Amino acid sequence: xxxxxxxxxxxxxxxxxxxxxxxxxxxxxxxxxxxxxxxxxxxxxxxxxxxxxxxxxxxxxxxxxxxxxxxxxxxxxxxxxxxxxxxxxxxxxxxxxxxxxxxxxxxxxxxxxxxxxxxxxxxxxxxxxxxxxxxxxxxxxxxxxxxxxxxxxxxxxxxxxxxxxxxxxxxxxxxxxxxxxxxxxxxxxxxxxxxxxxxxxxxxxxxxxxxxxxxxxxxxxxxxxxxxxxxxxxxxxxxxxxxxxxxxxxxxxxxxxxxxxxxxxxxxxxxxxxxxxxxxxxxxxxxxxxxxxxxxxxxxxxxxxxxxxxxxxxxxxxxxxxxxxxxxxxxxxxxxxxxxxxxxxxxxxxxxxxxxxxxxxxxxxxxxxxxxxxxxxxxxxxxxxxxxxxxxxxxxxxxxxxxxxxxxxxxxxxxxxxxxxxxxxxxxxxxxxxxxxxxxxxxxxxxxxxxxxxxxxxxxxxxxxxxxxxxxxxxxxxxxxxxxxxxxxxxxxxxxxx
RNA sequence: GGUAACGUGGCCGAGUGGCUAGGCUCAGCUCUGCAAAAGCUGCUACAGCGGUUCGAAUCCGCUCGUUACCUCCA
Numbered sequence: 001x002x003x004x005x006x007x008x009x010x011x012x013x014x015x016x017x018x019x020x021x022x023x024x025x026x027x028x029x030x031x032x033x034x035x036x037x038x039x040x041x042x043x044x045x046x047x048x049x050x051x052x053x054x055x056x057x058x059x060x061x062x063x064x065x066x067x068x069x070x071x072x073x074x075x076x077x078x079x080x081x082x083x084x085x086x087x088x089x090x091x092x093x094x095x096x097x098x099x100x101x102x103x104x105x106x107x108x109x110x111x112x113x114x115x116x117x118x119x120x121x122x123x124x125x126x127x128x129x130x131x132x133x134x135x136x137x138x139x140x141x142x143x144x145x146x147x148x149x150x151x152x153x154x155x156x157x158x159x160x161x162x163x164x165x166x167x168x169x170x171x172x173x174x175x176x177x178x179x180x181x182x183x184x185x186x187x188x189x190x191x192x193x194x195x196x197x198x199x200x201x202x203x204x205x206x207x208x209x210x211x212x213x214x215x216x217x218x219x220x221x222x223x224x225x226x227x228x229x230x231x232x233x234x235x236x237x238x239x240x241x242x243x244x245x246x247x248x249x250x251x252x253x254x255x256x257x258x259x260x261x262x263x264x265x266x267x268x269x270x271x272x273x274x275x276x277x278x279x280x281x282x283x284x285x286x287x288x289x290x291x292x293x294x295x296x297x298x299x300x301x302x303x304x305x306x307x308x309x310x311x312x313x314x315x316x317x318x319x320x321x322x323x324x325x326x327x328x329x330x331x332x333x334x335x336x337x338x339x340x341x342x343x344x345x346x347x348x349x350x351x352x353x354x355x356x357x358x359x360x361x362x363x364x365x366x367x368x369x370x371x372x373x374x375x376x377x378x379x380x381x382x383x384x385x386x387x388x389x390x391x392x393x394x395x396x397x398x399x400x401x402x403x404x405x406x407x408x409x410x411x412x413x414x415x416x417x418x419x420x421x422x423x424x425x426x427x428x429x430x431x432x433x434x435x436x437x438x439x440x441x442x443x444x445x446x447x448x449x450x451x452x453x454x455x456x457x458x459x460x461x462x463x464x465x466x467x468x469x470x471x472x473x474x475x476x477x478x479x480x481x482x483x484x485x486x487x488x489x490x491x492x493x494x495x496x497x498x
Numbered sequence: 499g500g501u502a503a504c505g506u507g508g509c510c511g512a513g514u515g516g517c518u519a520g521g522c523u524c525a526g527c528u529c530u531g532c533a534a535a536a537g538c539u540g541c542u543a544c545a546g547c548g549g550u551u552c553g554a555a556u557c558c559g560c561u562c563g564u565u566a567c568c569u570c571c572a
Contacts, residue, residue: 033572046572075570086570171567177500178568222570244572275572282564287571321521322511327504327565334510337522344521347535380519384512392512396520406536410529 005060007240008325008388010248010272011170015388020239021270026057026064027238029230029269031247032124034071035105036086039112040292041278041315041330042244042285048316048439049275049324049389050242051118055437056385067233068121070109072102073128073209074222085219088208098209102128112295115312117439123233127225131211134220134228137262138199138213146261150190152202152216156257158195165260167195170272171249197254199224223254230268231259241269245276246286275324280305282329293330307332310339313443317342320391320438345395345434346442348402351409352430357423358415367417374422377401378429391438401430452483456492459485 005018020026030050033043050068057064075086091098113120127134138154141147146161147154158167162175178195198221203210210217230238236259243252252272259268278285285292293303301309310318318338322328377400384393405426407413415423434440455474462470475485484497 031572034570040572042572044572049572171501173501173568180500246567246571249567250569277566277572279565284566284571288569289571292571317521318510326511329510331510333522337510339522341521351536390512393519396512399520400518403537410536412537 003383003386005056005386006388007271007273009270010274011267013172016271018271020062021237024061024063026062026240027234028054028057028064028066028240028242029226029234029238030066030068030121030241031226031243031251032068032070032121033105033109034075034086035102035109036075036090037105037287038294038296039105039109040285040294041298042292043109044112044116044295044315045278045319045324045328046242046244046275047113047118048116048319050273051439052320052391052437053240053242053273053389054119054121055439056389059432059437065123065234066121067123067125067230069226069229070102070106070124070126071222071225072099072106072126074220074225085207085209091208099128102126108296112312115299116295116316117312117441119439125229125233127220127229128209130225130229130232131213131220133232134224135200135211135213137224137228137231137258138215138220140262141199141258144261144264146257147199148192149215152218153190153198154200154215155191155196156199156254156261157192158197158257159193161257161261165257167257168253169267170253170256173249173253197221197223197250199258223251224258226251227255227258227262227268230255231263236263236265237267238269240271240273242273242275245274246284248272248274276327278330279327280330284327285330305330305332308336310335311443313342313440314339316438317345317395317440320440321395323388323390323392325388341395341399342440345398345402345440348398348405348430349434349442351405352427355405355408355427357418357420366419366422370413370417371419371422374401374404374418374426377404378425381429381433385433385437394433394438398430398433401426405430452494456485456494460492 006015007018008014009016028050030046033039050066054064054066072087073085085098087098087101090096091101094101096104110120138147141156142149142154145157147156149155158175161167167173167175168178175195179193200213200215200218200220202216202218207219209219211219230241241252241255256268259265280291280293283289283291293305295312295315297303297306298310298315299312301307314335315338318335319328321338321341377397380397381394381401384390384395384397387393404413408415408418418426455478459471459474462468462474478485478494479497482497483494486493486495
C-alpha cells in the first residue's frame with residue numbers, strides 16, 4: 001500500500017529499503033542489558049526503539065523472530081586481565097550469589113519493560129546458558145587461524161584477521177589509527193596486540209563464575225555471547241542486528257569479526273541498526289558518568305533531578321517523539337510536554353471509539369477535497385515510519401489527523417462530508433498506529449477509591465431525596481462493574497461483588 | 499591526538515535545495531452558566547561569516563561552540 005520500510009544501515013551509512021533474507025521471515029537480534037544494576041532511561045530508549053521496529057514489522061505481516069539477550073557473564077569492568085566481572089563485583093558487594101544478582105535485576109528489567117509496554121522478545125537467551133556454543137565457536141576461530149591461546153586464555157588475532165578481512169568496517173575505524181592511539185592498559189602482556197580481544201579468559205583463583213573448556217577453567221569474553229546466541233537462534237546470517245550506538249565499537253565490530261572468522265559469513269547481519277543516546281544537559285547519560293536516572297526513579301519521581309514522577313507512557317512517548325538516531329535531551333520541561341502530548345493522543349483514541357459512521361450520510365456527496373486531504377494525512381503517518389522508523393514524523397502526522405477527528409467529534413466537520421472508506425481508513429490508521437505500532441496505551445488516571453467515594457456521596461444524596469430511580473441506576477451500573485453497595489446502619493460502603 | 503557527529507524559534511524536537519513539521523509554553527478569538535476540552539489565529543527559527551545556485555536550515559569552505567567513540571555503558 002505504502003512505500004516500503006527504509007532503515008539506516010550503519011554498515012553502509014545509508015538508508016536502505018528493507019528486504020528480508022527469507023521473506024516473510026525476519027530474524028532480529030538486539031543487545032539486551034547486562035543485569036548488574038537497575039534499568040535506566042537509556043535502556044528504555046533502546047528497548048522502546050526496537051520494540052516499535054518489532055511491532056511495525058509484525059504489523060506489516062512479517063513473521064519475526066526477535067531475540068534479545070541477557071548478559072549475565074563475561075562483561076568485564078575493563079579490558080585488562082584484572083578486570084572484574086560486573087556481575088561478580090556486584091555479588092561480592094551485596095553478599096549474594098552471582099545468579100541471585102542476575103535474577104534480581106533480570107526480574108526488575110522485565111517489570112519495567114512491561115510497564116513501558118515493551119513486548120517480550122520471542123527468545124531471551126542468557127550468556128551463561130550458552131557456554132557450550134561459545135566454546136565451540138572459539139574452537140572454530142582457533143581452527144581457522146584467527147585466534148591464539150596464551151596461558152589458558154584465548155584471544156582474537158585482529159591483525160591476522162585484518163589481512164584477509166576488514167576489521168573496523170562497521171565503525172569506520174582504521175586499524176593503524178587504532179594501533180597508534182590505543183591507550184595502554186595494565187595486564188595486557190598476554191595479548192600480541194592491544195587490539196586483540198578475549199574470546200576465553202582463564203579464571204583467576206578468586207573468580208567465582210567459571211566453566212570448563214579445552215583451554216582452562218574460565219569464562220567467555222563479552223563479545224562472544226551475542227555471536228554465539230544470534231547464530232544459534234537466527235542462523236549464521238540474519239536480517240537485523242540492533243543495539244545502542246555505544247556498542248558499535250568495539251562490541252559489534254568484534255561480533256562481525258567473530259562471525260566471519262568462525263564460519264566465514266560476512267557481516268553477521270544484513271542491517272545494523274543503532275539507537276542514539278539520551279543526554280542530560282547535552283552530556284550522555286551513562287553509568288560511568290553517574291548521571292543516569294533509573295526507571296523506577298522516573299516512575300516514582302524520587303531523584304534529585306526530577307521535579308515530579310512521570311508515568312511509563314509519558315516516558316515512552318518522550319522517547320518516540322524524537323527520531324531514534326538523534327540524541328534526546330532529558331529535562332523536566334520536555335517530559336511535562338510529553339505527558340500532555342501523550343494525553344492528547346489518548347483522548348483521540350477515546351473520541352474515536354465514540355465516533356460512528358452514519359449510514360444515511362451516504363446520500364450526500366462527500367467532499368472530495370477533504371477526503372483527499374485525510375487520505376494524504378494517513379499516508380503521511382506511514383511515510384514517517386517507513387522513513388527509517390521516524391516516529392517523530394509519524395506522531396506529528398497523527399496530531400494532524402487528530403485535529404480532523406476532533407473536528408468531526410465537535411461537528412465542525414460533518415460526517416456526510418466523508419466517504420465511508422475515508423472514515424474507516426482514518427480510524428484504523430489512528431488506532432492501529434497509536435496502539436499497535438507505537439505501543440501507547442491508556443493509563444488509568446486518578447484514584448479509583450476517590451472516584452467511588454464521590455459516587456457514594458451522590459448515592460447517599462439521592463437516597464435522602466428519595467430519588468430512587470437514581471439510586472437504582474447507580475446500583476445497576478456499579479454492579480455491572482463488579483461492585484456492590486452496602487447500605488449499613490453505620491453508613492454506606494462498597495465491596496467487590498462475590 | 500585520531501575518528502564521527504551536532505548547533506533549528508521561550509522549551510523539546512522533525513526536516514539532506516523550492517512545498518505549514520508537530521508537541522509544550524505564551525497571547526487572542528469561537529464555543530461556553532463558570533471552567534475545562536476542542537477548533538481557529540498569532541508570536542518569536544534555522545550558531546557566525548563567506549561561497550555554489552534562479553533559489554539553502556538543507557550543498558561547499560572557514561570560524562566559534564557542544565558532544566560522542568577511541569576503556570565499561572542502551
